[in-house]
Amino acid sequence: MNTLFELTDQYSSNNYSPLKLALKKGKGAHVWDVEGKRYIDCIAGFSVVNQGHCHPKIIEAFQAQSEQITMVSRALYSDNLGQWEEKICKLANKDKVLPMNTGTEAVETAIKIARKWGSDVKGIKENESEIIAMKGNFHGRTLGSLSLSAQDNYKEGFGPLLDNINYIEFGDIEHLKRLINDNTSAIILEPIQGEGGVNIPPDYFIQEVRHLCNQHNILFIADEIQVGLGRTGKMFAMEWEGVEPDIYLLGKSLGGGLYPISAILANETIMNVLTPGTHGSTFGGNPLACAVSIAAIDVLLDENLIEHSAELGQTLLNQLQLIDSPIIDDVRGRGLFIGIELTEQAQPYCLEMIEKGVLCKETQGNVIRIAPPLVINENEINQIADVIKEVLEKNKKAH
């Protein structure tokens, strides 16, 4: 009989290279592998399960809605779309929302809105609209989102991609000023870069971007697909900067780890550039997605997961910053979104941590990203800190 690994590898397309570790159960901040070994989950499906694995209230909402109606085309109204829209709009302080399914679709949608707004409102000539993105970004894998990537190895062989995308280093305000011109329709950034290595922007950078956007009539698009909804100890990571973007993009934990749903939020003057027939999605805003997402947002609020993320994140950060190891280059983070940058490849250390029951993954080769479900408790946080300390300090002797 084939092992599950062999079976999966035989039929899987080759675009992933997973660790030989198969999970079969999750509850709260924990997951179990097929052998029954338990781990504290510091990946959380890449910040999809902020509310914890298999949250009973979210499952309940899913089951209840499954027995009512799951799919209504957007040619009709459904009874809970408005409820979800009101909730998410009030949360983000925006007039309007457009529901899609995945993160990359939210980004695609924002690119379309930015271009349409550029031509209809700003008066940019057709085909001349420009967007400025950050180096080190991650906005998704479909062709539009991919065009925003500054990473050549993601793009090689997939051209032609979108034209008129320019890049600056995350934080380089002077370069940004030089790139801005009358054809600039939007600037897109993650307020903290996730895949890029938990990169926190320099002080005042985000405020200056906001200022430049106001000055030059440019849309500020904040991709909070990974860092939004409590991950960084605020509902939106933009709150750390005291800045409101023109467009918010949400995804990942918006569906509570149960169902994919993403959202594009903006005020009326921007969102209204879309008119019937100019955009859409078959599954976007379906009743099942809305029911799950309403529950997912309620859980974040009712269980004070934002404050919890802020407090426990700070506790963990403090402990990690005390670790004395020559291979640690930097420890940074906000809320339960922490990056430990090493002077060497991080994967061997992640494997050791996994061995000791803390599931984690490196990003950008040398950064260990710690992003557990926000329902994690203090005891588990201390366990994570102990394991990281053990693994990284043990190495001290070897050096």
Ligand SMILES: *Cc1c(COP(=O)(O)O)cnc(C)c1O
């Ligand atoms: C994950 C992610 C995306 C893409 O989301 P998908 O659901 O995988 O398409 C886009 N932007 C950011 C910041 C992300 O972390």
